[in-house]
Amino acid sequence: MNLRTKFLPLFLIPLALTAQDRYMTRTGHVEFHSSTPLEDIDAENDKVTSVWDAASGALEFSMLIKAFAFEKALMQEHFNEDYMESTTFPKATFKGKLSGIGADELAKAGTYIVSVEGTITLHGVEKSVKTEGTVTVDAHGAIQATSTFPIRPEDHGIRIPGLVRTKIAEAIEVKVRMDYRKM
Numbered sequence: 001m002n003l004r005t006k007f008l009p010l011f012l013i014p015l016a017l018t019a020q021d022r023y024m025t026r027t028g029h030v031e032f033h034s035s036t037p038l039e040d041i042d043a044e045n046d047k048v049t050s051v052w053d054a055a056s057g058a059l060e061f062s063m064l065i066k067a068f069a070f071e072k073a074l075m076q077e078h079f080n081e082d083y084m085e086s087t088t089f090p091k092a093t094f095k096g097k098l099s100g101i102g103a104d105e106l107a108k109a110g111t112y113i114v115s116v117e118g119t120i121t122l123h124g125v126e127k128s129v130k131t132e133g134t135v136t137v138d139a140h141g142a143i144q145a146t147s148t149f150p151i152r153p154e155d156h157g158i159r160i161p162g163l164v165r166t167k168i169a170e171a172i173e174v175k176v177r178m179d180y181r182k183m
Contacts, residue, residue: 021053021055022054024183025050025178028178029048029176034169035173047064048061049062050178058096059096065090066090083158096117100114101135116129143180144179147175150171153172
């Protein structure tokens with residue numbers, strides 16, 4: 001037995017230990033709802049990637065703007081071309097921290113109220129956000145994290161023409177759902 005073979009498992013132990021508290025998804029779900037007396041606008045995106053390190057609380061997610069699906073194709077076209085300029089700003093990201101839950105809670109079924117704080121980058125503009133959410137662990141150990149919070153288009157430099165301003169809410173409700181699995 002050579003030294004590499006003998007000591008290689010020792011070098012892998014730290015990697016295995018740090019990966020035990022990391023969770024991810026490539027099929028996270030983000031939806032938004034804009035409601036005004038003139039029109040409701042809804043869109044969904046099921047191609048959200050997220051990584052959560054439960055030991056440190058570090059949380060990140062990323063999504064392609066063009067992956068949002070609308071009921072009406074014309075709404076989707078206007079969203080991407082006129083408002084979000086998704087060719088210039090193709091992604092939205094979040095980097096922050098989730099607190100209020102630890103490894104002990106992840107080992108048992110339950111629903112836990114958590115805090116999420118960090119920075120959303122949308123339309124090329126970074127904005128701090130702080131909100132609450134829930135992390136639910138089911139009897140089989142599956143983990144789902146959810147949160148709902150408002151986003152104001154003008155906070156991210158998204159210009160809404162006066163002609164359609166009354167059709168788009170001042171604050172758009174965003175719902176996030178991540179079904180995590182261990183890395």
